[in-house]
Amino acid sequence: MKRIVMLAAACVIAVPAFAQNVATVNGKAIPQKSLDQFVKLLVSQGATDSPQLREQVKQEMINRQIFVQAAESSGIAKQADVQTEIELARQGILVRALMADYLAKNPVSDAKVTAEYEKIKKEQAGKMEYKVRHILVEDEKTANDLLAQIKSNKSKFDDLAKKNSKDPGSAEKGGDLGWAPPTNYVQPFAQAVTQLKKGQLVDKPVQTQFGWHIIMVDDTRPVEFPPLDQVRPQLEEMLRQQTLADYQKQLRDKAKIQ
Template sequence: MFARPILTALMLSALTLPALAQDADTVVAKVNDTEITLGQMAAMKIGLPPEMAGMPAPELWDLMLDQMIRQAAMAEVGEASITARDTAALAIDRRAYLAGAALERLAEFEPTDDEIQAAYEKAFPADKPVTEYDADHILLETEEAAKAVIEELGKGGDFAKLAEERSVDTGSGLNGGDLGWFTTDRMVKEFGDAVASMEKGATSAEPVKSQFGFHVIKMNDSRVQEPPALADIRDALIQQIRREKVEAEIEKVTAEAKVEKTEGLDPAVLEQDVLGVGTE
């Protein structure tokens, strides 16, 4: 019989022994000849929605492993009778995943403060201030109807009342024709150009034709747009910088790749049953 001090020491030693080494290649189950690894389980967990990934570990483990066992069993059935369509789809899925993974890693970088400042200055150049306009309009279907409204305004007619009664743009018409503040790039070109050429307080002397009809415009005011504070749009700028870097890398890698397109193929060949799915 062990003396108590020796027994206690052995028990403590057992408790502190390191667990067996476990890595991505650790096999957690085997379905016939297919191995399911710890790495595959971990990859599956990363792709789960948050509500599932947050489940207690034992429940999540059993759920995922059961799913992967069923998947492995059915995959063997599918592989035993693999078709041309299956082979093509697997190649597409592999390419799509690898490309996505490469782009995801590329987009993980953190832009420097200088890069963020440069993106801000590019979006809101100090030497090119943007003007905002406050205008109302009455939209009519015909030029004659628009000219009639202009004539009534010239006789002292109330713009807001005429907008409510006559404008086919019912959204702004209910508000007396009010369009609020806007930049000209948000409007159709004809309307934007007309507003930008008008004096404060002026009303259209002639109808302005656009794809929507004939506009009678009242220009209320204009102002230089105040750019947002950098701190308020910092996150958006970071995402923009990342997108631009990813797009530039795609262009660079594609340009450097050796691409050989087979000449002479008729695009109409896609209308043929090249995968034999019609006979499956």
């Protein structure tokens, strides 16, 4: 009877130890803590913690342990190329964690976002965007012939664009490229656009790497700068990347490289 009582007591003591592991694979324990950390990582990436997810994670960790043990017993883990890949993966994880930790400790403030917004807004002040039409052809002679016809009657532009332009995106719309700032276009197309006023047509065809263009500006207007809330996500990401770039430069500058 005494032996039974002692055995029962031993089982009670052992239960917490076993409860700390979700499984044991060939004598190798998979701790509950490891599963919890795996689940936490998946949740941070958008998954929802649930019994189903935890069971999937458990089975995945069991499979991984089985396969890792097989790789180690076969000697694959000691192969030079495998060791190199493992080391590169370790470095990548550490670098990613370092950058995430730095951003967490040095977050982009609302003040920085607002200051950057005002800076860009000031830079854009006074800039214009243009409603442009063009006809793209392969050679200068064709461009000159078409330009002569349009100069005599600008209303021909739409029909001539539909029949002759090699730009599939705008030809069917009479050459219309819509509203855009000059920076959207290649040079010297952009330069030609900025030299034209509302309703003006180029004096001569403009050549780019795409061919010969006949350009007409239908209208102009000041660039309308978007409100802060609309561009906040882009500004925050840009500032985060700049923060990381500055941090990386600091580390590089401090490093002793021989």
